[in-house]
Amino acid sequence: MNMKSAYQKSLQMIKELNIQDEKEYNKLLHNYLLLNIESLKYISQTRSFKKIIKLAKEVA
Secondary structure (H helix, E strand, O other): OHHHHHHHHHHHHHHHHHOOOHHHHHOOOOOOOOOHHHHHHHHOOOOOHHHHHHHHHOOO
């Protein structure tokens, strides 16, 4: 799995499971092949997980 597909899958899971905070997202990391929060922030070029959630709802 490349970074682009991992990023898209991570955003899709945030949207589908209606993730609201970092704690909920971290619980998913153990069961799915998702990017960690720091990687999501780096790729999204933001420091806020709330902005990533908003992006996931718009894009994925």
